[in-house]
Structures are given as C-alpha cells and as structure tokens.
Amino acid sequence: xxxxxxxxxxxxxxxxxxxxxxxxxxxxxxxxxxxxxxxxxxxxxxxxxxxxxxxxxxxxxxxxxxxxxxxxxxxxxxxxxxxxxxxxxxxxxxxxxxxxxxxxxxxxxxxxxxxxxxxxxxxxxxxxxxxxxxxxxxxxxxxxxxxxxxxxxxxxxxxxxxxxxxxxxxxxxxxxxxxxxxxxxxxxxxxxxxxxxxxxxxxxxxxxxxxxxxxxxxxxxxxxxxxxxxxxxxxxxxxxxxxxxxxxxxxxxxxxxxxxxxxxxxxxxxxxxxxxxxxxxxx
Numbered sequence: 001x002x003x004x005x006x007x008x009x010x011x012x013x014x015x016x017x018x019x020x021x022x023x024x025x026x027x028x029x030x031x032x033x034x035x036x037x038x039x040x041x042x043x044x045x046x047x048x049x050x051x052x053x054x055x056x057x058x059x060x061x062x063x064x065x066x067x068x069x070x071x072x073x074x075x076x077x078x079x080x081x082x083x084x085x086x087x088x089x090x091x092x093x094x095x096x097x098x099x100x101x102x103x104x105x106x107x108x109x110x111x112x113x114x115x116x117x118x119x120x121x122x123x124x125x126x127x128x129x130x131x132x133x134x135x136x137x138x139x140x141x142x143x144x145x146x147x148x149x150x151x152x153x154x155x156x157x158x159x160x161x162x163x164x165x166x167x168x169x170x171x172x173x174x175x176x177x178x179x180x181x182x183x184x185x186x187x188x189x190x191x192x193x194x195x196x197x198x199x200x201x202x203x204x205x206x207x208x209x210x211x212x213x214x215x216x217x218x219x220x221x222x223x224x225x226x227x228x229x230x231x232x233x234x235x236x237x238x239x240x241x242x243x244x245x246x247x248x249x250x251x252x253x254x255x256x257x258x259x260x261x262x263x264x265x266x267x268x269x270x271x272x273x274x275x276x277x278x279x280x281x282x283x
Contacts (some may be wrong), residue, residue, distance in 0.1 A: 012189060036069040039253050041238075042080030042092035046073045047111055049269035053262055060256040067249055069256070078103070085109050089258040091240050093117060093257075098148045098171070098233035110242035115254035116278045117236045118266065121154060121225040122149075125195075125216050126203040132160055132222050138183050139202035145188040147171050148233070155230040160223045208273060211239075227275065228283045235277050 009241075040060075043050060058069040058103040070088055074080045075127055081103050095103070097113065103110045141162075143153035151257045153169035156164045163186075164179035165172055174186055189197060194206045195214035206216060225231055238254050240247065267273050 018151065024082060024116060033075075035279065037066065038070060039091065039122050039249055040072050041093060042074055042083055042089040043071050044074050044077055044080065044094045046071060048254065049265065052132045052269070053257075053265050054175045056261055056265065060259070060261075061253055065249070065252045067133065069253055069266075072091060076142070081107070081109075081239075083112060089243075090244075091238055091253065093236070093238045095239060096234050096236055098151075100239060102173065109259060111239050111244050112245050113237035114193065114240050114250055115258060117257065117276070118274050119227055119231060119235050120208045120270075120274045121227070122207060122229070122234075123207055123216075123225040124156060124160065124203050124205050124220045125198060125210065125220040126222050127198055127220055128202055129222060132162075134222075135162070135182065135184075135202055137161045138185060140185040140187055142153075142187045142189045142194055142197055142201045142204040144191040144194055144205065144207055149191060149207055150174075150188065152225075152231070152234050156205060156223065159226050159228070159230055159254065167277050177205065187270045202218045212273070227277060227280060232282055234255050 041054065043054070046054075054069065054071050061067040061069045072080075072083070074083070074094075077094055077099070078090065079095045079152075083091050084091045085107070091114070100111055112166065124132075124141075126135075135141075141157070143157075144150055148171060149186050150173060154163070154172045154176070155164060155173070158165050162180075162184060163177050163180065166176040168176070174188065175184070180186075187201065189204075191207055192210060194204050195210045195216060198204050198206075198216070198220070203222060205215070211217075225234070238257060240250055244250060258276075263276045268278055
C-alpha cells in the first residue's frame with residue numbers, strides 16, 4: 001500500500017510540474033499569474049492612428065513589464081480630466097501644457113505631466129499669397145479667438161517676424177501687441193470659422209483639427225509654427241494626478257510610449273503634421 005501511495009504522490013508531483021511549466025511558456029515571465037497590472041489611459045475621439053500607437057504601447061508594456069495598457073475614449077476634452085480627478089482612469093493623453101495648467105487652476109485640482117508626447121504645429125495659411133514676405137501693408141490676418149489658441153497664434157506671428165509682443169508669462173491677446181510695422185489688421189474669429197473665411201482674408205491661422213478636414217496643406221502654407229520656448233505650451237502630455245506622479249507603473253507606460261516605434265507611427269500617419277518632442281531641447 002505504501003508503494004502505491006508513493007506512486008500516486010509521484011504522479012501528482014509530475015502533474016503539478018507540468019502545469020507550472022505550461023503556465024510559464026503560455027504567459028511568459030512576469031505575467032504568469034493573476035497579479036499582472038492594468039493602466040487605463042483616457043483619450044478623446046480615438047483615431048485609427050492613435051489606436052495603432054496605443055496598441056504598440058500596450059504590446060511593449062505587457063512584454064517588458066507585465067502591464068496591460070487600455071484606452072478609454074471620451075467625446076470632449078473636459079471629461080478625461082474629470083475622470084482623472086475622480087480616479088476613474090489612471091492617466092490621460094489629451095492635453096497641451098497650457099490646457100493642463102488652465103484646467104487645473106479652474107477646477108481647483110492638480111494634474112501634472114509625466115512625460116511629453118508631441119506637438120502638432122499650427123500654420124499660417126493663405127490662398128492669395130505664396131510666401132510670407134508677399135503679405136502687403138494693412139493685410140488682414142484672422143486668428144482663432146479661443147484664449148489658449150489665440151495666444152499660440154500670436155506667438156506664431158511673432159516668430160514669423162510680423163509683430164512683437166509684450167513680455168509676460170500670461171496668455172497673450174491682441175492687446176499685448178507692442179509693434180506691428182505692417183499695420184496688419186488682426187481679426188479674431190471662432191476656431192471653427194477660421195478655415196471657412198480663408199478666401200476673404202489675406203491669411204489665417206487654423207488649428208489642425210479644422211485645417212485637415214478643410215483640405216488645407218503645404219500648398220496654402222506660408223509659415224509653420226517653430227518648436228521653441230514660445231510653443232512650449234502647445235506640447236501634448238501624458239498626465240496623472242499630482243499624488244500619482246511617482247507611480248512606477250505609470251512611468252513605465254510613459255517609457256513604452258516614448259520610443260522610436262512611436263516616432264515611426266507619427267511619420268506613417270501624420271507626416272510633418274505631428275512631431276515627437278520628448279527628446280527635443282527647446283531654444
């Protein structure tokens with residue numbers, strides 16, 4: 001009977017070892033149990049391009065760290081910050097630095113950047129002129145009236161050498177123009193109207209969200225926003241609540257995003273409309 005029991009015990013041990021080996025090869029090191037981690041990222045209106053990027057991030061995070069990366073899609077830019085504040089998501093990737101600071105102040109909370117992603121340079125477009133130096137005295141230039149985008153547009157005109165602005169750290173308005181040698185007539189227009197009035201003005205700055213659907217491209221571009229300290233507020237970020245800024249899993253997700261593969265996907269889907277900035281030094 002003792003020999004029979006030993007035989008059964010040996011069979012049981014062998015069976016357990018087989019299960020362990022099977023589990024190891026099926027799931028890989030670091031995720032062979034139910035303790036693998038999951039990080040949820042809030043995004044807005046996820047496009048095919050963005051879905052492809054986050055799919056690659058998820059693959060790398062699972063392979064390298066045993067972290068599952070999921071996206072949760074929202075329909076406007078306020079919802080992901082509210083969800084982040086309430087703990088419904090872990091991170092979001094929806095906002096520029098300016099938007100992050102403005103929203104945090106207005107909503108009495110603290111959202112911080114864990115890592116930069118990209119900038120989508122805005123452009124000065126014209127159907128009447130092909131070069132910046134062709135703009136005549138008294139030309140009318142339309143810019144978006146949204147506070148953050150207006151400030152960004154004025155910095156574009158400053159960098160183009162068309163105007164000078166009063167030094168300060170606040171958002172710029174037309175009242176901050178201190179030099180306008182060409183007597184340009186700068187007209188504030190709602191963001192969604194800018195592309196529609198291009199035929200009735202000398203030139204117009206259009207947010208990419210509206211320029212691309214309107215078919216505006218290199219042919220109509222007479223100046224492109226440079227990447228420098230003036231455009232730093234337009235850089236997009238992966239964000240977390242301030243109390244989670246040292247979360248190691250979140251840092252690993254950011255690391256999985258900031259890769260050569262992500263840059264390749266930027267080029268594939270966006271061309272020069274979107275540029276990686278996490279390793280760019282601003283002048």
